[in-house]
Amino acid sequence: MLTQNFVITNPTGFHVRPTKTFVQTASTFPCKVDVLSKGKKVNGKSSIAMLTLGIAQHDEVTLEIDGEQEEQAMEALGKLLTAIHE
């Protein structure tokens, strides 16, 4: 299992649109993707669950990825977490 921390830089936080991209990307990987923030852990392949985290700019987020292609998934998803989204 891989674990890594990220800090959100997107000015408007990590809400509807960034979440959509994140979930779509996560769903392309066979491994299990969990997202942790503020003491809550949710399924990274569920936009509805991700939204309940209410992730804001400067929040710290942990990715826990387990299973096939976990390294590729960590790289792709980590990039999305730290990107500035349009």
Next chain:
Amino acid sequence: MSRQLKGIAASPGYAIAKVITLKGARPAPTRVSVTNAAEEQERFRQAVERSKVELEAIRAMTEQRLGADKAEIFEGHLMLLEDPELIDAAIEKIADEFINAEYALHEVAGTFIEVLESMDNELLRGRAADIRDIAGRVTSHLLGEPHQDLSQIHDTCIIIAEDLAPSDTAQLNLDAVQGFVTAIGSRTSHSAIMARSLDVSAIVGVGAEVLNIPSGTNVIMDAIEGLIIIDPTSEQLQAYESKKQQYESRKTELAKLKEMPTIASDGARVELAANIGQTVDVVKAIENGAEGIGLFRTEFLYMGRDSFPSEAEQTESYKYVLESMKGKPVVIRTMDIGGDKELPYLELPKESNPFLGLRALRFCLTREDLFRTQLRALLRASRYGNLKIMFPMIAVLSELREAKRLLEEERSKLVAEGVEIAENIEVGMMIEVPAAAIAADLFAKEVDFFSIGTNDLIQYTMAADRMNDTVSYLYQPCHPVILRLVRMVIRAAEAEGKWVGMCGEMAGDPNAVPLLLGLGLHEFSMSAGSILATRELIGQLSQAEWAKIAEEAILMQTQEEVIQHVQEHVKGAKTVC
């Protein structure tokens, strides 16, 4: 006897028709045990599949009718129908607890709705409505009750509902539906935004009482004032019929001017721009045919929060407005805070005379750190459109020079960091302190443009607070003294080949507009709602003729004389709303 209810006017217009009151939300499903869980799961999967097919059709229709960005909501809905924590979770729950699909979905969706509704982010609270929307649709299929299909309403009517889901609004048959009224909702809810893009009248947030109006009742909807008149009298009907007609013919007339340039009857060309205070206001500016943004107040970025916005956050806001305006000029004013616009986290000392105190640029020059952050954000955003930077509250040359020096320093730093910055960004200043107006000839050599902020210029010139009832009579935009100052500023700029705009309320005042045109004002910036009517007015005026009339006005003694003089010459010109 007629009765009235009041709500929030969410999409303007008038409608007179019989109402169709949609039945309220379905009662929550009850828990029923099932013996064959696999069969129940299959029933649920089929309901989900049918919902997807329906939603895909609505998405396609919305894309065709309103464009891809409005259709995006339904892409989100389709994604929810594939969400593992919603759909798979409900499927598991059916088997775990041997319960009916309706109840399983209700329970799973309910948890998420509750969490999202408790969040302090409006956007996320809005997602709760989306979940409710799709859960309702799936439940309809489970129960074999077709989802209320609003595209099948063919009788002329006004719709009353507790709330309209975006999918309902998008489907409205607009040949029949004259408007809608909802018990809940706000100006920014999805259905309100959708109503404005569909151009259908809407009143929202009226309260549950509105649901008691039985279908078939005659109702007048006044979506300008947010009024619902139930069982109107024949006098009321007559009055509103004519209001409605006037409103609609005026709207059609003005709408023709939306894409047109602003040209006086003798061919002189001026520019009508919008004042905005929030990034979202840019939409209204475009809808009303603004040729640019003449004043983007940046204070909102700093207010209603507990710390200063970061450089990246500010850059995003400026970029959004610049991109939305697609190359049309956008004048962004650096922050006008301090003085009466207090920020709790700033802890500025109280001043006995805030309007004459440490505000706007004066404050910025004492807090260089904050000012530099804003300048950097502006420079970073500059490549996304036609940015012009404007400094407020300048009284003396040294203030302007210092502001320009800081801007130049930040520009060099960013260039050294390899950041791409637009070339030739115009730098201008507000003329709102009489000292700056009087020395306009000196300032004109060192800026690219002036924008006259008449609200403050008039107050400072008359030494009268317009909010103070006992002295507000001195607030006289058309007083010859103010016209002299405006003329002086315009002549000073002309001598240096610079342009002059105006961003106070005077720029949209129908009594002042003809005079300002005559004095040679280049850009008129006003609230978006006044633009089209002002464009129409200017089209009826000859600049050359008004140049003469303005010179006469300047020699008069009182505002009353000036206004009378203007009105005598604007004969036949229609009143501005």
